[in-house]
Amino acid sequence: MNIVNTAILDPATGWFILAAFSALWVTLGWYFGRKTDELDDYVLAGRRVGLALGTATVMATWVTSNTTMAAPQLALQMGIWGMIGYSLGSVGLFMFAPLARRIRRLMPSGYTSGDFIRLRYGNTAWRIFLLISLFYSMGWLVSMGMAGGILIHALTGIPYHYGMTVILAICVGYTLLGGLRAVIGTDFIQALLILSGAVIIAILAIRQIGLDTIHASVLAERPELLNLLMPASIMFLFNNLLFGIGEIFHSNVWWSRAFAFREGVGMKAYMLGGVLWAPIPIVAGFIALATPALGLNVPAADMVGPMVAAQILGTTGAVLVLIMVFAALSSSLDSLLAATSILVVEDIYRRHLKPDASADEMRRATARIIVGLGIATWILCAPRLTTLAELLYFTGAFVASTIWPIAAGLFWRRANAAGAIAGMVLGSVAGLYSYFAVGFYVAALVGAAVSMTIVITASLLKPATFDYADLQELHPREITPVPGGST
Amino acid sequence: MIISTTAFTWLVGIALVLTMAAPIILLTLLVRDSKKGQLW
Numbered sequence: 001m002n003i004v005n006t007a008i009l010d011p012a013t014g015w016f017i018l019a020a021f022s023a024l025w026v027t028l029g030w031y032f033g034r035k036t037d038e039l040d041d042y043v044l045a046g047r048r049v050g051l052a053l054g055t056a057t058v059m060a061t062w063v064t065s066n067t068t069m070a071a072p073q074l075a076l077q078m079g080i081w082g083m084i085g086y087s088l089g090s091v092g093l094f095m096f097a098p099l100a101r102r103i104r105r106l107m108p109s110g111y112t113s114g115d116f117i118r119l120r121y122g123n124t125a126w127r128i129f130l131l132i133s134l135f136y137s138m139g140w141l142v143s144m145g146m147a148g149g150i151l152i153h154a155l156t157g158i159p160y161h162y163g164m165t166v167i168l169a170i171c172v173g174y175t176l177l178g179g180l181r182a183v184i185g186t187d188f189i190q191a192l193l194i195l196s197g198a199v200i201i202a203i204l205a206i207r208q209i210g211l212d213t214i215h216a217s218v219l220a221e222r223p224e225l226l227n228l229l230m231p232a233s234i235m236f237l238f239n240n241l242l243f244g245i246g247e248i249f250h251s252n253v254w255w256s257r258a259f260a261f262r263e264g265v266g267m268k269a270y271m272l273g274g275v276l277w278a279p280i281p282i283v284a285g286f287i288a289l290a291t292p293a294l295g296l297n298v299p300a301a302d303m304v305g306p307m308v309a310a311q312i313l314g315t316t317g318a319v320l321v322l323i324m325v326f327a328a329l330s331s332s333l334d335s336l337l338a339a340t341s342i343l344v345v346e347d348i349y350r351r352h353l354k355p356d357a358s359a360d361e362m363r364r365a366t367a368r369i370i371v372g373l374g375i376a377t378w379i380l381c382a383p384r385l386t387t388l389a390e391l392l393y394f395t396g397a398f399v400a401s402t403i404w405p406i407a408a409g410l411f412w413r414r415a416n417a418a419g420a421i422a423g424m425v426l427g428s429v430a431g432l433y434s435y436f437a438v439g440f441y442v443a444a445l446v447g448a449a450v451s452m453t454i455v456i457t458a459s460l461l462k463p464a465t466f467d468y469a470d471l472q473e474l475h476p477r478e479i480t481p482v483p484g485g486s487t
Numbered sequence: 488m489i490i491s492t493t494a495f496t497w498l499v500g501i502a503l504v505l506t507m508a509a510p511i512i513l514l515t516l517l518v519r520d521s522k523k524g525q526l527w
Contacts, residue, residue, distance in 0.1 A: 045527065046527060048525075048527050049527060050520040050523075050525040050526050050527065051516055051519075051520055051525075052513060052516035052517040052519070052520045052521075052526070053517075053520070053526060053527070055512075055513060055516060056513050059509070080490050080495070080498075084498075087502075181527070188513070188517070191509075191510075191513060192510050192513065192514075195506055195507075195509045195510050196510060198506055199503065199506050199507050202499075202503055202506075203503070206499075206503075211492070211495060211496045211499060211500075212492055212496075214495075215492045215495050215496075216492070219489065223489060226489045226490050226495070227488065227489055227490075228488045228489070228490055229488050262525065272512075275505075276505070276509040276512065276513075278505070279501070279502035279503070279505040279506045280502075280506060282498065282499060282502035283499070283502050283503055283506045286499050286502075
């Protein structure tokens with residue numbers, strides 16, 4: 001076994017690539033965001049996004065650095081089911097497709113997932129939901145920021161804090177310039193880069209080592225990774241499926257897209273996005289199984305993906321990985337910044353602090369919140385507290401507890417507020433307990449099961465009679481007309 | 488129960504083919520939306 005120096009690229013090359021792609025993202029962000037003076041253009045891309053851009057943004061946003069870095073990590077730790085389990089994250093996109101269509105129809109002037117919970121279940125459920133959603137959003141933002149710093153350091157030797165700062169600053173910059181239009185426009189380019197990079201690395205890995213050799217060496221050194229009956233991995237598979245559903249059902253990242261897609265696009269975009277996303281964790285993850293064949297010693301599991309790619313492909317591979325993961329990080333970070341900022345503005349600023357806020361004031365507040373979120377993320381990323389997967393899965397218990405309140409609330413008139421509140425609270429508590437008592441791979445599973453039982457039982461015992469017309473609200477402009485329009 | 492070499496090869500192979508097709512699908516849709524004036 002040999003210890004690998006992961007910094008295949010020299011820092012100067014790393015800085016050049018970062019500068020080039022940073023300039024590209026900011027330029028594209030400015031270009032796509034030229035016509036975003038109005039609130040809806042800035043925060044929801046004008047509510048007219050077509051199928052191509054819609055599909056690409058769904059896919060690219062769900063391809064996070066966790067897909068490109070944690071998928072290999074999970075393959076190394078959980079074997080075959082680690083990759084397949086991660087791939088089942090696509091089920092969340094498939095299941096959200098009909099929800100996206102219904103959300104667009106029921107709430108044509110809606111802005112956030114918080115709007116729905118507030119109107120459907122009342123203020124108590126809404127505030128609990130906001131806590132969960134904001135906690136998850138910050139967890140995802142920190143996860144992405146940390147991944148950026150770790151990857152850039154692993155590949156180029158650029159210090160963690162510098163890399164993390166660059167990726168955050170660039171994403172804040174172009175999201176600020178163009179809002180959701182900039183996010184969705186750059187997502188298309190980033191999707192093409194991610195897909196191309198993953199394919200090239202996978203093909204070269206297969207050509208250089210061969211799938212037969214990879215299989216044989218894993219079988220000789222770590223046969224448990226090829227075991228289809230590995231209990232922890234099977235638990236992980238179901239857990240990841242539910243975690244993915246919970247992440248997508250509750251997060252404003254996905255709700256804001258449901259509001260932003262033009263009528264008739266949401267369902268198709270989420271279905272196709274899921275189909276295109278599903279194979280990526282397998283393509284990105286299987287290379288980690290090459291570590292026995294390569295004789296690599298992996299000092300930190302969350303670095304195995306870039307380490308193997310760089311070992312197999314040398315400098316070119318390292319450049320490719322850096323570009324691909326920079327695109328994956330950007331496509332998720334920008335989406336989170338845009339979606340979380342409007343969540344904060346609509347659900348905290350407007351609904352708690354300034355009920356008479358005009359559309360113009362909301363747009364300005366959104367820009368300020370994007371900057372604030374960037375700074376908060378930087379502060380939380382700075383200590384580099386835990387591994388990527390641990391950080392990601394810590395939020396699993398919380399988000400899985402929201403699946404049933406949301407799904408039942410959208411389609412089942414009888415779902416009631418008490419069930420939604422108890423489902424979210426007790427589901428989160430039970431999931432957290434299992435996280436610490438058993439492991440990260442069961443937190444979402446337990447959280448979703450407890451929440452489901454409570455929501456269904458409570459709604460059957462005391463059914464509500466909700467009128468879905470109550471989800472319709474006036475647009476901010478209809479409440480407070482703004483002379484002049486733009487900022 | 489260990490996954491066989493053949494099944495492992497099929498798993499990775501199918502995933503790879505789907506991933507290779509994705510950019511083509513996205514670009515085709517982009518052209519179609521653009522022609523219909525439904526990009527944004």
